[in-house]
Amino acid sequence: MLxxxxxxxxxxxxxxxxxxxxxxxxxxxxREPEARRAIAELAATYQRGQAEEFFALVDQxxxxxxxxxxxxxxxxxxxxxxxxxxxIFDSVVENGDEVAVTARWNKAFVDEDGHQxxxxxxxxxxxxxxxxxxxxxxxxxGDSPF
Numbered sequence: 153m154l155x156x157x158x159x160x161x162x163x164x165x166x167x168x169x170x171x172x173x174x175x176x177x178x179x180x181x182x183r184e185p186e187a188r189r190a191i192a193e194l195a196a197t198y199q200r201g202q203a204e205e206f207f208a209l210v211d212q213x214x215x216x217x218x219x220x221x222x223x224x225x226x227x228x229x230x231x232x233x234x235x236x237x238x239x240i241f242d243s244v245v246e247n248g249d250e251v252a253v254t255a256r257w258n259k260a261f262v263d264e265d266g267h268q269x270x271x272x273x274x275x276x277x278x279x280x281x282x283x284x285x286x287x288x289x290x291x292x293x294g295d296s297p298f
Contacts, residue, residue, distance in 0.1 A: 184244045190287040211288040234262040249281035257297035
């Protein structure tokens with residue numbers, strides 16, 4: 153957990169503007185297309201209500217308090233339907249095998265009482281390179297779209 157906070161602090165400081173030569177790549181980050189694909193896949197499996205496929209895209213061993221995150225996702229998907237999630241990228245910063253994405257999101261769904269609901273927010277999504285390829289969700293800070 154301490155390692156995650158340190159990594160997050162490093163990425164946040166880098167995004168705020170560290171000294172030249174020590175800051176991670178921001179504009180035109182080479183992993184940006186990969187990050188977009190990973191988040192699009194997370195959003196798509198979430199919208200389809202496919203919890204197991206969604207969790208396969210999350211770094212479960214390093215995700216802080218994964219059991220609570222998993223419980224919230226399962227509960228939401230069980231009690232709501234007609235989900236539409238739109239994630240809008242604001243910035244991408246990469247540092248080694250980690251990619252931090254700052255994003256805004258809009259979500260619409262029908263709750264268990266049949267009422268149309270809309271939510272929106274902003275967050276930072278931390279993704280980590282997988283040994284097998286691709287990026288996995290490692291952490292969500294702020295208003296989670298999931």
